[in-house]
Amino acid sequence: MSASAGLAGPPVLLEPADLHASLRDPALRSMNFLNEVANRFPKALSFAPGRPAESTFDLADLHRYLDAYARHLVERKGYDTVRVNRELFQYGRTKGIVHELIARQLELDEGIVVDPDAVLVTVGAQEALWLVLRALRATEHDVLLAVAPTYVGLTGAARLLDLPVRPVREGEDGVDLADLRAQLRAARAAGQRPRALYLVPDFSNPSGRSMPLETRRRLLELAAREGILLLEDNPYSMFRSADADQLPTLKALDTGHHVVYLGSLAKTCFPGARVGFAIADQPVAGGGVLADELSKAKSMLTVNTSPVSQALVGGLLLEHGGSLLRANERQIAIYRENLHCLLRGLADRFDGVPGVRWNTPDGGFFVVVTVPFAVTDELLEQAAVQHGVLFTPMCHFTEDPAATRQLRLSCSSLTPAEIEQGLDRLAALIADRS
Amino acid sequence: MSASAGLAGPPVLLEPADLHASLRDPALRSMNFLNEVANRFPKALSFAPGRPAESTFDLADLHRYLDAYARHLVERKGYDTVRVNRELFQYGRTKGIVHELIARQLELDEGIVVDPDAVLVTVGAQEALWLVLRALRATEHDVLLAVAPTYVGLTGAARLLDLPVRPVREGEDGVDLADLRAQLRAARAAGQRPRALYLVPDFSNPSGRSMPLETRRRLLELAAREGILLLEDNPYSMFRSADADQLPTLKALDTGHHVVYLGSLAKTCFPGARVGFAIADQPVAGGGVLADELSKAKSMLTVNTSPVSQALVGGLLLEHGGSLLRANERQIAIYRENLHCLLRGLADRFDGVPGVRWNTPDGGFFVVVTVPFAVTDELLEQAAVQHGVLFTPMCHFTEDPAATRQLRLSCSSLTPAEIEQGLDRLAALIADRS
CATH class of the missing domain: 3.40.640.10 (Type I PLP-dependent aspartate aminotransferase-like (Major domain))
Known part of the structure; x- marks a missing residue:
């Protein structure tokens, strides 16, 4: 094959500008950035992904x-x-x-x-x-x-x-x-x-x-x-x-x-x-x-x-x-308990804390918390390094300026004990910053 | 729900022109047409699809x-x-x-x-x-x-x-x-x-x-x-x-x-x-x-x-x-025999027949046959109805005028006996038309 090295000419180097613009778009970079942070801090407690709970997975199924x-x-x-x-x-x-x-x-x-x-x-x-x-x-x-x-x-x-x-x-x-x-x-x-x-x-x-x-x-x-x-x-x-x-x-x-x-x-x-x-x-x-x-x-x-x-x-x-309602009886119970635990945990820690607010969905995986400081990708990195907790900055989902002080918490893939511990870490971050 | 019937207004009717042009393109219609013909004539011997042989499929695997x-x-x-x-x-x-x-x-x-x-x-x-x-x-x-x-x-x-x-x-x-x-x-x-x-x-x-x-x-x-x-x-x-x-x-x-x-x-x-x-x-x-x-x-x-x-x-x-070479020992043997059978069968039936030619690939699933008449979708329908045989008109793959008298035969999903029988039917079609 060395014979073809000369024939094949100069090796290819693709310029990003010669590839479709979507590949440089913030929306596609968001997803990569969030995955990459999660991979770099595998031990952090993560409120980031909207992934299903894993305790029901069984190969025999x-x-x-x-x-x-x-x-x-x-x-x-x-x-x-x-x-x-x-x-x-x-x-x-x-x-x-x-x-x-x-x-x-x-x-x-x-x-x-x-x-x-x-x-x-x-x-x-x-x-x-x-x-x-x-x-x-x-x-x-x-x-x-x-x-x-x-x-x-x-x-x-x-x-x-x-x-x-x-x-x-x-x-x-x-x-x-x-x-x-x-x-x-x-x-x-x-x-x-x-x-x-x-x-x-x-x-x-x-x-x-x-x-x-x-x-x-x-x-x-x-x-x-x-x-x-x-x-x-x-x-x-x-x-x-x-x-x-x-x-x-x-x-x-x-x-x-x-x-x-x-x-x-x-x-x-x-x-x-x-x-x-x-x-x-x-x-x-x-x-x-x-x-x-x-x-x-x-x-x-x-x-x-x-x-x-x-x-x-x-x-x-x-x-x-x-x-599917019957197939998901266990899952429904898990997510109910997790969401209840998350909302109660937020109330226990942040009721009356100035500038901290959150909504109270009656289902699903997600709660949005408003904090009295900017929630950026840099803050997310610091939260991972200094406090061992991950979440999703809301700026990844909207250009609305109100969202710059908001973060999304997902409770789907944590246990109640992990949710409690994760909220303690979030409270420490908020105390540091407020 | 009947209460919403009045509210919901006139029902939707989408115009093809309001959908992306690809959905009206001959390339996408080709695929649908070929599938549809195969479905309408399930008993025809089909040289049409490039599907793998099914005799090796086993749920236990x-x-x-x-x-x-x-x-x-x-x-x-x-x-x-x-x-x-x-x-x-x-x-x-x-x-x-x-x-x-x-x-x-x-x-x-x-x-x-x-x-x-x-x-x-x-x-x-x-x-x-x-x-x-x-x-x-x-x-x-x-x-x-x-x-x-x-x-x-x-x-x-x-x-x-x-x-x-x-x-x-x-x-x-x-x-x-x-x-x-x-x-x-x-x-x-x-x-x-x-x-x-x-x-x-x-x-x-x-x-x-x-x-x-x-x-x-x-x-x-x-x-x-x-x-x-x-x-x-x-x-x-x-x-x-x-x-x-x-x-x-x-x-x-x-x-x-x-x-x-x-x-x-x-x-x-x-x-x-x-x-x-x-x-x-x-x-x-x-x-x-x-x-x-x-x-x-x-x-x-x-x-x-x-x-x-x-x-x-x-x-x-x-x-x-x-x-995969080791995993495909049986498949390789099947396709070799099928292609050999197809090429020998073509020679047996069409050597010296005026206007009938074909190429002789030394592998793969496909052979192209040139015939002395136009190979259209209408001809394919007639072949299915009158002779119980299916193939793919080459006009689906190119706009080259030379291809209008060509058809593709695939031998991958037939048995040697089916290939023989299918070639007999193709010979009858060609005899009818020549």
């Missing part, structure tokens, strides 16, 4: 789920061994193979009635999100609105498509409808075409906030009137406090196909399956629904979602009568 | 691979149970967890020496392809070159990015270097910036053609001189005839980081794992290699590749001493 799904193919679908093996090993249906089980789960647990053919199974909700944005970005005039503060994954997916995102104020009710109307007007005045509003109506990431029922109805009405879609991302609604009412999702209230529902199974099954889905039942002129259009793009992006991964999710559903 | 990989984590990496479960269930490293095993396999089987940190594990080679194109499409002037006829997945991935693709003639040697130079000149004269050339140097899809060693060296030299990357897609090189020499991949000859290697494991492991990879060892000014840049985009597209799927691939590798 994977074997059992796989067999349960294979048995289902034989007993319910009448498949022989050759066909079972083909289903799991071979290329398969682009829209997925567990669409019927997902449609049934949505009806059982969420009261969402949907044609399984409008379900597109994806490589996590992240792929579903990207596919929807790809379809809606038809011209350079198309823009997206997003309730801010915003999930970093939405911002990042939009950057990959050069799709502008206009923030809409969250307010007390999960979306400030007056600001939404103002942003729609401003976008149109600027020659833009707003296509959709992205939001997490239940226990939002990062704010923990939820949308009251009346706001949900008014938002649907506004979307219909304004001709925009609502992209409803719902990873957390199952994890609500014991005394909190279950509110209908936007999709359950949607009688006019205004809502594309983005389903994550990372928290209700497990992240390593990398299975999520979109409900995209919007009719398309000429035939089919939006899910069919998204599946064309998916066939050129990831071809199809691993049928083995889908079988694991399917097996878990089958073991619990098709219900 | 999945259980064994998973356990082998978990054992490897315990015995070789010293993980405890908690950490093994975390590795398989939790969110994980964006660049993947089987990168070291993949790097070792490449060295063992292909003589490619690569730093595992330059390996990005992806959801099939298709995602790797899309990510590379995303990174290289930095401005509207950036274009891609592709040896034509071209794999539909390349064309489709480029369409999702509005990235123009300029065809380069394949010729006898896998790429016509004079035409490549001419296309580079023409692109630049048109104000375009050519970034890379996509090709399948070994047993190309769809043509079955391979590139001689001397052409490989000259192509690398040309790439270095012209400042373009080579995107080498290599799903088939393992499946060569017993008397064919193993040629070094472009990547094995690449001393200057001019080659991004796209690895598919769909044929050498199984498609349902949805695991592929890119080797992207190109240094980037400011630090890191191209794989690190691609991983930023991946974190916003699919987050990470399912660790369970990666464990299945890892377990298969571990069971065979890290070598």
